[in-house]
Amino acid sequence: MSTKSFKTEFAVEMTCESCVQDVTKVLKGIEGVNSFDVDLAEKKVVVEGPAPPSFISRQLKDTGRTVIVRGQGVPDGQGHSGAAVCIFDCYGTDPTVILPSGKSGLARFVQVDQDTCLIDLTIQGLSPGKHGIHIHETGDISEGWKSTGDHYNPTNVSHGDGIHDGHIGDLGNVIVDENGWGDLVIESTRVKVWDIIGRSIVVTENEDDLKDTTDDGNSGNGILCGIVARSAGAFENTKLVCACSGKTLWEEARMLEEEAK
Known part of the structure; x- marks a missing residue:
């Protein structure tokens, strides 16, 4: 477990309160997640704590939802240096x-x-x-x-x-x-x-x-x-739609997954 605390923003495909409850249950079960915020309207999950962001992403994906890491930073409102x-x-x-x-x-x-x-x-x-x-x-x-x-x-x-x-x-x-x-x-x-x-x-x-x-x-x-x-760090890339194709982040992700098969 890392000794430094991270702040990571995920775009998570959520459609209803049941989705929010599933994501919340997962996050509560991860050691090293100190706090989190699940925003259904923005389809956004922000997590703080020393838990590795890659591990959190895998746990969220296990709920059957498409998950994309938007960026990472540090907590307490601090910026990053690149x-x-x-x-x-x-x-x-x-x-x-x-x-x-x-x-x-x-x-x-x-x-x-x-x-x-x-x-x-x-x-x-x-x-x-x-x-x-x-x-x-x-x-x-x-x-x-x-x-x-x-x-x-x-x-x-x-x-x-x-x-x-x-x-x-x-x-x-x-x-x-x-x-x-x-x-x-x-x-x-x-x-x-x-x-x-x-x-x-x-x-x-x-x-x-x-x-x-x-x-x-x-x-x-x-x-x-x-x-x-x-690249952008956490909270610097808030778009849900790709400017190139007009597809949502999750449509783009699924398309790439299909191309890889």
């Missing part, structure tokens, strides 16, 4: 090849203060076990993960565990369960949002051994990658 997002949309070494069926992922970064960056990553469709997560030097995915360069390493040190030592781009491993779903939440004092925008993130086929004997922790080839882009 936010970014990475959508994994490239597979293998050929960027023209769409992600294989069922594979997808998203990483969010919120600089909750000058010292701490919250990293919340969710992936699905990968083989069970551990997969390495790394920020790479460039945002060039013209040849898939192969063209993203080395791990982001501005301090020019050896590979490591990503928390206390190693490349700043070393984020450790995400554990994927038997259903192909994995999530990872990190509080990093080394990663800064303003330093990683325009770079890329690569998810590897193997586990990162977190040792300094190789440059990549024996984590193997990349299997997912995407470019880190600036």
Whole structure:
């Protein structure tokens, strides 16, 4: 459980008071949710507390409703110092090849203060076990993960565990369960949002051994990658309808799910 408290806004597809009661019951049962507000009219749920936002999202989805994370921040009315997002949309070494069926992922970064960056990553469709997560030097995915360069390493040190030592781009491993779903939440004092925008993130086929004997922790080839882009933080993106297609957030989400099948 994190020691820092987060404030996360979710768009949740709700149509009646019964929906509100279902969502409320779920939130009351999650350890680390200090407070929450469920707004049926706005189809919005705001949660505060140290519970990982990715875990809350999964619990809400288990009610059978489409759930989208609008953004993250810090409680008590404080602002954040920057936010970014990475959508994994490239597979293998050929960027023209769409992600294989069922594979997808998203990483969010919120600089909750000058010292701490919250990293919340969710992936699905990968083989069970551990997969390495790394920020790479460039945002060039013209040849898939192969063209993203080395791990982001501005301090020019050896590979490591990503928390206390190693490349700043070393984020450790995400554990994927038997259903192909994995999530990872990190509080990093080394990663800064303003330093990683325009770079890329690569998810590897193997586990990162977190040792300094190789440059990549024996984590193997990349299997997912995407470019880190600036994004809105919590409460900065209130639209329910996509300006591009005119579809609601939930229609867009279901369409993407169908395309991934």
